[in-house]
Amino acid sequence: MVNKSIIALLFIQALSLSVSAQTANKDSIAIDSIMHNLPEVMVSGERPMVKVNGNALIYDIKRITRNKPVDNIYEALKELPGVIEIGGKLTLGGQDVTVIVDGNKTNLTQEQLAQALRSIQTNRLENVEVMYNAPAQYNVRGACININFTHETAEQQKITGEIYGMYDQSHDAAFQERASMVYTGKKLSVDFIYSHNHGNSFNTINSDSHHSLNDGNTYNIATYQREHTRGHNHQIRLSLGYNFTKRHNVNLTYYGAYATSHKRQNTNGSISSNYKLNSEPWTHDISLDYKLPSDTKIGVEYTYYDAPQTQYQNSIMGSHTLNYTSDSRQRLDIWNMYIKQEHALKNGWGLNYGINYKTSKDNSYQAYFKVDNESATLPENTNGHKRENIINIFTGLNKNFNNKIIINASIAAEYYNNTFWNKWNFLPAINATLMPAQAISCNSASAATAHILNTGPFKTLQDTTTVVMA
Secondary structure, eight states, rough: OHHHHHHHHHHHHHHHHHHHHHHHHHTSSSOEEEEOOOEEEEEEEEESSSEEEETTEEEEEHHHHHTSSOHHHHHHHSSSTTTTTTTTTTEEEEEEEEEEETTTSSSOOOOHHHHHTSSSSSSGGEEEEESSSOOOOTTOEEEEEEEEEOOOOSSOOOEEEEEEEEEEEESSSEEEEEEEEEESSSSSEEEEEEEEEEEEEEEEEEEEEEEOOOTTTTTEEEEEEEEEEEEEEEEEEEEEEEETTTTTEEEEEEEEEEEEEEEEEEESSSSEEEEEEEEEEEEEEEEEEEOTTEEEEEEEEEEEEEEEEEEEEEEETTTTTEEEEEEEEEEEEEEEEEEEEEOOOOOGGGEEEEEEEEEEEEEEEEEEESTTTSHHHOOEEEEEEEEEEEEEEEEEEEEEETTEEEEEEEEEEEEEOOOOOEEEEEEEEEEEOOOOOOOOOOOOEEEEEEEEOEETTTEEEEEEEEEEEO
16 A cells, blocks of 8 residues: 555656656747756856864854764764774864853863753754864863854744654663744744753673782782663753843843663772762753854853762772772852953954953862771761852954955953962963965856865865856
């Protein structure tokens, strides 16, 4: 029954195409349709997937991942030229890289941000900027990847949504459910995503080591370790945007994460050990960004992080025994505020300046409790309260020399203060970008071909389009 339906559908489509072709060619009996409709100018060109803007390479990430099995932003970033994941962290050209969002460095750690990006689809991206040496205005030292989200509006109200599910079976099963909704109107846009990851994991490690000490003795240690982990991870992201005019808008974004993790580890061999770890971390992050028509940007971000943990350790190695429980908690309150200003001056000059202020409070403790009197001496309990303040003042100047050479120079003065010490740092940065000239010659009776090819390290990206001009 299904095959008959498919054949019937193909027949109807073929009949429709045949009728359309006859209708379209009824007044072009002996003339090729392309020659008959030849416009005055036809330009066949290469539409680049990457272009240069100052010292930044701007990638069209949607088109780069269009035909690849990529369903989230974090995996999409690994498709960029020069970006490689090493040890669970992204690197750019072999060096550490900082990922920022919409031109601003977030309070979230890079691990927390990576976890958030794994739950967001690539269609939420406008583009991605890659900088091997970020200017001072981004408040980043060294390499930087700037993720620009879409904040689009539409003439007519529109709501779109998506439901996604994943099942992964290795030794144990893991699952992911994700739901999203996007609303766009003339002024207001709403972007909501909820993601839930859960399941079990299993891992084994065989190790055989030989330890030589200064007394000349060598100790052979062979162990076999089995690890079981189960847990849940809930993530929510809600973004509200309102455009007063094209260059006057405000965006409010909330990101929340709650996870439960239960790890069980058993070790046999030269060391006998049973280890349990239970944790329930919470993260709340809310940010407000306001852009004025004068190219002034004002923003504030607040992050609350609470991570309670309970662990149990029972291990025996030779005559040494450890048998204890431990309770710990890390609680962070982080505020970040900024104001930035940009000016487009005459003759290709540009000026930017601003100030960032970040303050954080860390309340943490860890307490150890013996289970029996046979246990060895335990570490001392710790209870720490820490306060940090960072003020970053920056200014930058850039110049475009006829789209051939672009110079960007900036400097930041950063003051760091905590309970123990105060320090000033001065951070200069200079970038020069050289772009070779390319010429296109066209006239009303000929066709010209323009080739624009931009490459990054290790990969070449190119996409061809044809532009017809009447």
